[in-house]
Amino acid sequence: MKACRHFKGDRPCKYYWIDRSWNCFECEHHNPYNERILLIKLDALGDVVRATALAEGIKKKYPNCQLSWLTVKDAVYFVESNPFVDRTLEYNTENARRLQFEKFDTIINLDKDPKATSMMMSFNSEDKRGYGLSSEGHVVPLNDGSKYHYNICLDNYGGKTKNQKSYQQLIFEVADLDYDNEKPFFELDSERFKNFKESFLYSDDNLQPLYMKDLIILNTGCGPVYPHKKWTYDGYNKLIKRLSKDSECVVLLCGSKSEVELNKKLYDENKSDSLINLTDNYSIEEFSYLIKMANVIVTGDTVALHIAISLGTKIVSFFGPTPHQEVNLFGLGIKLFREELDCLNCYDQFPCPYDGKCMSLISDKDVYKSIRRILLGGTY
Secondary structure, three states, X not given: OOOEOOOOOOOOXXXXXXXXXXXXXXXXXXXXXXXXXXXXXXXXXXXXXXXHHHHHHHHXXXXXXXXXXXXXXXXXXXXXXXXXXXXXXXXXXXHHXXXXXXXXXXXXXXXXXXXXXXXXXXXXXXXXXXXXXXXXXXXXXXXXXXXHHHHHHOOHHHHHHHOOOOHHHHHHXXXXXXXXXXXXXXXXXXXXXXXXXXXXXXXXXOOOOHHHOEEEEEEOOOOXXXXXXXXXXXXXXXXXXXXXXXXXXEEEEEOOHHHHHHHHHHHHHOOOOOEEEOOOOOOHHHHHHHHHHOOEEEEOOOHHHHHHHHHOOOEEEEOOOOOHHHOOOOOOEEEXXXXXXXXXXXXXXXXXXXXXXXXXXXXXXXXXXXXXXXXXXXXX
């Protein structure tokens, strides 16, 4: 018989201290799980966020399972905030060794990198789905459901361009699960969010009452892996000038440490009461609060996009080196891309012979019109 999900193994559960009963089988909270499932999705942050949809799908098929998720430290916040995940494990040496001694009914690995695939082969389960390593050290699909995703990733121009399945559809196939339009999802701490919102909107430091304005986030970052996903400085600069003429909105400049210099330049050139530079000012949790508060976020294909989808925030997004068709906005906004270009989905694998044309051809006028369309309640 599997252990009760409340029992940690080395100390009484929390209900023992309430009921003072040593007889677990007579406890009204006794809830043994049927299956033990391990999900490995380490990074990148955006992919971890959009993979949270899979946790709901797993619990639909295995409603009484114990679902453990192994991920990197920076992604722990999103995983442990997902109500369908029972146990969140940070990827480190201690937990990797610990998991080698545990037995799972099913292990699902969504990552193809060496550390994830080598762990997959060393962990104990008779049912492994996703990716592992061959005896030659090559990444291989371990089940039939993984083969389609594996094959299209070998051919960015052909496979990735022709593929019309969303990321969620692809990972559900990898996990041998039926996809039922599950969305990425994690929960905000309601009390912490309330306090943050009140502090931000009603702060004496603000030059105008923000609670009366439309908050528009311009997320200028894209992460270091695919730098050509970033929209142009000229595009953001012209967009800010257009938005500054709208007295009903406030623009929040956001980004990570990599965007400090860029956003400072944008801010210095467009200083006004309706432009606030928040670059690298907040933790990932606080950044999630900002996205939840926003009326619209303008962003490329990065973690901010997937946070916005998870939280239901309206979106204007742009795509070039990565496939727009893999991103389902679930009716939350507008995707901008230049479909006439035959070099989309290149994934920045080579120096761009077109000087980043896929992003530079996205005009500030189109982005502005998309923002206005959303704010005015238009269809999209």
